Amino acid sequence: MGKVERAKDTRGTILRLWRYLSRRRGALFLATLMVIASTLLDLLGPYLMGVAIDQYIITGDVAGLVHILLWMAAAYVTASVSTYFQAYVMAGAAQQAVRDLRNDLFVHLQSLSLRFFDQKAQGDLMSRVSNDIENVNNVLNESVTQLIASLLSMAGIAVVMIWLNPILAAVTLVVVPLMTLGVTRVIGERTRTGFRQQQSQLGKLNGLIEETISGQRVVKAYAQEQTVISEFDVTNQALRQAATRAQTFAGFMGPIMGAINNISLAIIVGAGSLLALRGLATVGTIATFINYSRQFGRPLGALANLYNTIQSAIAGAERVFQIIDEVPELVDAPDAVPLSEINGEVLFHNVSFGYDKALPVLKNVSLHAKPGQVIALVGPTGAGKTTIVNLLTRFYDVDEGQIVIDGHDIRHVKIDDLRRQLGIVLQETFLFAETMMENIRYGRLDATDEEVFAAARLANADQFIRRLPQGYQTHLSERGSNLSQGQRQLLAIARAVLANPSILILDEATSSVDTRTEKQIQEAMLNLMAGRTSFVIAHRLSTIREADQILVINRGEVIERGTHEELSAQQGFYHQLYASQFRATRRKLADTAGLSKPVSGQNLGQSAVSESAA
Numbered sequence: 001m002g003k004v005e006r007a008k009d010t011r012g013t014i015l016r017l018w019r020y021l022s023r024r025r026g027a028l029f030l031a032t033l034m035v036i037a038s039t040l041l042d043l044l045g046p047y048l049m050g051v052a053i054d055q056y057i058i059t060g061d062v063a064g065l066v067h068i069l070l071w072m073a074a075a076y077v078t079a080s081v082s083t084y085f086q087a088y089v090m091a092g093a094a095q096q097a098v099r100d101l102r103n104d105l106f107v108h109l110q111s112l113s114l115r116f117f118d119q120k121a122q123g124d125l126m127s128r129v130s131n132d133i134e135n136v137n138n139v140l141n142e143s144v145t146q147l148i149a150s151l152l153s154m155a156g157i158a159v160v161m162i163w164l165n166p167i168l169a170a171v172t173l174v175v176v177p178l179m180t181l182g183v184t185r186v187i188g189e190r191t192r193t194g195f196r197q198q199q200s201q202l203g204k205l206n207g208l209i210e211e212t213i214s215g216q217r218v219v220k221a222y223a224q225e226q227t228v229i230s231e232f233d234v235t236n237q238a239l240r241q242a243a244t245r246a247q248t249f250a251g252f253m254g255p256i257m258g259a260i261n262n263i264s265l266a267i268i269v270g271a272g273s274l275l276a277l278r279g280l281a282t283v284g285t286i287a288t289f290i291n292y293s294r295q296f297g298r299p300l301g302a303l304a305n306l307y308n309t310i311q312s313a314i315a316g317a318e319r320v321f322q323i324i325d326e327v328p329e330l331v332d333a334p335d336a337v338p339l340s341e342i343n344g345e346v347l348f349h350n351v352s353f354g355y356d357k358a359l360p361v362l363k364n365v366s367l368h369a370k371p372g373q374v375i376a377l378v379g380p381t382g383a384g385k386t387t388i389v390n391l392l393t394r395f396y397d398v399d400e401g402q403i404v405i406d407g408h409d410i411r412h413v414k415i416d417d418l419r420r421q422l423g424i425v426l427q428e429t430f431l432f433a434e435t436m437m438e439n440i441r442y443g444r445l446d447a448t449d450e451e452v453f454a455a456a457r458l459a460n461a462d463q464f465i466r467r468l469p470q471g472y473q474t475h476l477s478e479r480g481s482n483l484s485q486g487q488r489q490l491l492a493i494a495r496a497v498l499a500n501p502s503i504l505i506l507d508e509a510t511s512s513v514d515t516r517t518e519k520q521i522q523e524a525m526l527n528l529m530a531g532r533t534s535f536v537i538a539h540r541l542s543t544i545r546e547a548d549q550i551l552v553i554n555r556g557e558v559i560e561r562g563t564h565e566e567l568s569a570q571q572g573f574y575h576q577l578y579a580s581q582f583r584a585t586r587r588k589l590a591d592t593a594g595l596s597k598p599v600s601g602q603n604l605g606q607s608a609v610s611e612s613a614a
Contacts, residue, residue, distance in 0.1 A: 013318045020097040021140060027093035034086035035145055039152040041079035042295065043160055048072045050164075050288030058283070086145055094140035102133050105320055113329040114395045118355070128323060132316030139313035147310075150299030157292045164288060165281055171271045172264075172293050194246030201239040208235055268293050330397060332414050339417035342406045342502045343371040344533030346392065351401035353391060361387045363556045364401070369549070374534045376544035378577065379553035385537045386427075388553070389505045392535065393422055405503075423501030427537075429488040436465050437472040439491055443499035451498060459494035460523070461487070504534040541578045550574065 021028065048068055056065035106129065117125075161169035212219060212228050219228055272286035346369040354360040362384045369375045377385040390396055391403060394410055403410050410418055423443070431439050440452050440461075447455075452472070456462040464487055468474045476482060483491070496504065522543060538544050545564045552560035552567070552574045560567055560574050567574040 010314055013314050013321065016321055017097075017101075017136065017140070017314075017317055020101050021093065021144075023100070024093040024096055027089050031086045031089045031093070031145060032148065034082045034089070035149050036152060038079045038082035038086065039149055039156055041075045041082065042153065043156045044075045045072055045079075046288045046291035046295070047160060047164075048075065049291065050282075050284035052284070053287055054282045054284030087142075090145045091141050094137060094144070097140055098133060098137040101136065101317075101320065102129065105129060105133070105324055108324050108326070111328045111331075112326060114390075115329055115355070116326060125323070128316075128319050132319050135313040135316040136320070139310055143310055143313075153299045154296060157296045161289060161292055165275070165285055168268070168272055168275060168281060168285070168289050172268055172289055172296065194242065194249050197242040198239065198246045201235070201242045205232075205235045205239050208232060264293055265290060330394060330415065333412050336412055336414045337408070339405070339408060339413040339421060342421055344502045345369065345371050345406050346375075346503065346533060346535075347404040348388070349402050349404065351391065351398050351403060353387060353396065353399050355387075355396075357399060360399075361556050362391075365553075365556070365558055366401075367549075367551060367558065367561075369533050369535070371533055372531050373548040374529060374536060374544075374546070376547035376550045377535065377537045377553060378541060378544065378550060378574065383553040384556045385553050386507055389424075389507055389535055389537065392503075393424065393505065394418055420499075421502045422505060423496035423499045423503070424505045425489075425492050425496050425507065427507045429485075429492040431476055431483075431488055431491060433476055435473050435475055436468070436491065439476065440494045440498055443495035443497070447498050452494075455498035456494045458497050459490050461490035461494045464490070502532060504529060504532050506534065506536045506538075541574075541581055552577075 048071055052065055052068045052072070055061070056068060109125070109129075158169070158173060161172060208228075208231060212232070219225060268289055269286065272281050272289060275281035276283065276286065346367075348365055348367045351362055351365045352360055353362045365384075365388065367375065377388060379385055387396075391398055392410075394415060397411060405413075405418070405421075432442070437449070437452055440455060441447050443455070444451075449472075453462065456465060456472075465472055465474070536544055536547065544550060547564070550560075550562060550564060550567055551558050552572075554573060560570065560572055562570070568578065
């Protein structure tokens, strides 16, 4: 059934966990005192029972019996109260420690670069933030006090038994541990492994459910309902089998431990009887040993079960610390300077870059954007257009060359200052499960409601928002799925408007909207881009005809640059792209109008050139 996952550096991981827990020394000290008190009181109960039998029951002293029974009751009640409060105190300390650990992990995740997230599976990161930390929480919350109590209990029981009767203590301390540890080691390991397999299969099932629900449109569009049902059935069956094995082994523990208790009881009673016949033990002593043997078996079984639980939690903690120890790739340089208001002059000087350094994406790219200019980036998919803006925003650092804004190499300015100067509208719009108002306000959290309304009006989003039943207070579903793609794009543009950036980056900002909405966005963008340096990536070349400079990117290199008229006159790569788009548009219009005679390719080319010159 496999082995329990263990940490590679158990000692180091435990020490790091202890640093989080040791911040609550007062709570730990109080919990330890309560553990000691409850353990001693639990030991006192069986001892008083033996005294009651030997001194009061056999002699018929009713008054003395009532008196000692009251002491026994007080001991057990006090032990229970102490156990409750130790759990309460320890739970508070554990939750605070786990809160700090979870907070450190989440804060550190925010400092890591996009390259880190490119290389890590989203599900694995979420598992570390939730499942692994929850395993640590369970161990700190329950197992620490249980471990201390078990060790103290066994030590105390052993001392008392040896003090009462060394011979009977030897029998008990040899028989009970051997039987208990032997069984719990064999069954406990398989049970723990079985439950881990069950959790693993449960994680796969949850992942399949989440993926299927998120992709319902695709599932239904391709009529793959039966396919996902079959996949679900296979995964569900695997979960059933893993859970059955785990529960089966877990079910063995109770009956077998009951049998061990009965066998050990018979051995202790037999040995005690022989000693009693020889005058080496009393009836009360035998009764006390019977109780102690049961108490001794419980912590042994608990320790055996705790072993795998603690190992699993330590392995989870180590996975968490692996992320916390990840060194951020992009940090402020020691000599980083603040970047306040800028004019927006941008210079790329012989920039080369590759997400994988063995596979360069950009090769010696140079460009110069003067303040207020509109720079359009065009080219086939995968040419490197988006990579250019990723480097400008410093989501990644260049491998060679430099990027300069207003005379400052962006690697030597504070990252937060740089990004506050940028307004970004990405091709893939991300919206939060919040209100319309808050999604727009994300561009500048201190913006007033009136500023939000003004930004929405400038982005032509105000009208459709006000038509909604709750207007700006309408809550969006996850990722804004209750809006159309175009509406989501308008909200993203309004967010960028509110940020009031000095440099605009529009990565296919109109790629997912219809022609009418595109026209509205273009009108808003003309107002927004006035006086700002703007980088525009667009598949629809008609949207960037008025750009001050068009860069044609192909295979990571700038192969052409100039205005629309200059590039059209060159009859090069840009002209071919523009002509092909114009041809496709004319064909679509012809099909819509019901024209039966297609326009010739030569005429289309001439028409494209004519429009280019217009």
